[in-house]
Amino acid sequence: MLKNRLRAILLLSSVIFLSACKDDALLNNLTQEQANQVLAILLQHNIAAQKNGTLKAGYSITINHADATAALSIINQYQLPRPADVQISQAFPEGSLVASPNAEQARVLSMQEQRLEQTLKVIAQVVNAKVHISYPPFDNGPGNKRPAGHVGVLISHKGDIDENTFIPQIKSLIKNSLNDIRYENIAIALFPASSIQYASPTKAPTTLSGVWVWLPAVIVLFAAITAGYILLKFSHRPHPATGSGTEEVKSE
Structure with a gap:
């Protein structure tokens, strides 16, 4: 007895005792690409993580409970999970109503902004990026002169960056990705990413x-x-x- x-x-x-060291689900219902992105970034910051699930049901990322604060800080800083890559064809889905020329142009510019942001995030030092393309005026009368286009790029980065090399490279990328954009009309703003909160x-x-x-x-x-x-x-x-x-x- x-x-x-x-x-x-x-x-x-x-x-x-085992419940004190249980794993927590950090993110759920991810695609395989999203799960791999999250897993890779967490491992880069020495956060032990695991990917579970299937292609049909979706994937989840689990971490140790003790790493929850740091993992959430990383998720917020990198804006994870990232959406699927944008395709210009999504601006004009089949069967949609015909929009006005101004609406179509605005939709295309929005897609171009998102695609450039996704391209910039491929760079190793870039944590997050935002691109803003100036929209032309909607008054397209025959006597109105179209103003020059401008592009503003905001980049948060990790580590040290040589601005004298990095900024011209980003400007060249933007200039060759868009029509009617002059090199001097592209503004690049760099900011160091905030430190990860580990506790x-x-x-x-x-x-x-x-x-x-x-x-x-x-x-x-x-x-x-x-x-x-x-x-x-x-x-x-x-x-x-x-x-x-x-x-x-x-x-x-």
Whole structure:
């Protein structure tokens, strides 16, 4: 009976101990490409992650509970999961109503902005990128002169970048990707990406943040082992003789 109780206590303590180090689902319902992107970026930042799921049901990314703060910081900084690559043909789906020339042009420019953003994110140093193309005025009268186009690019980057080399390369890429855009009308703004937050906000010292995750489980496990030891010790202790038996020995 006592052995069964001891097994139950040890089993319960093991379940509690393992629950303290369980994995958390970070993202769900991802495509295979999105899951691979998220997994690669997390691993680059030394976050242990796993990809689970199937192509039909979708994929999920799981991480250790202790890495949740850092993983969420990375997800927010890199704007993950990234949407599928934009195709210009999506601006004019089959069966859609014929839009005005101005609406069609605005739709194409929006698609071009998104495609350029996706291209810039392929660069290793680029964490995130936004591209803004100036829209022409909607008043296209015969006497109105069309103004020159302008492009603004905002890039957040990691690590050190040689701006004297990097900015001209980005400008050349933009100029050769768009029509009627002059080199001098392209503005590039670079900003360093914010540092990754690896610990939850807390008043306790950051060096002890990992201890608080394990401390409750360790206390429960220690208490269970102590209780089991006491029960086991008392189960092997000899029982004292009854009073009637003592009297019979004395009578003899």
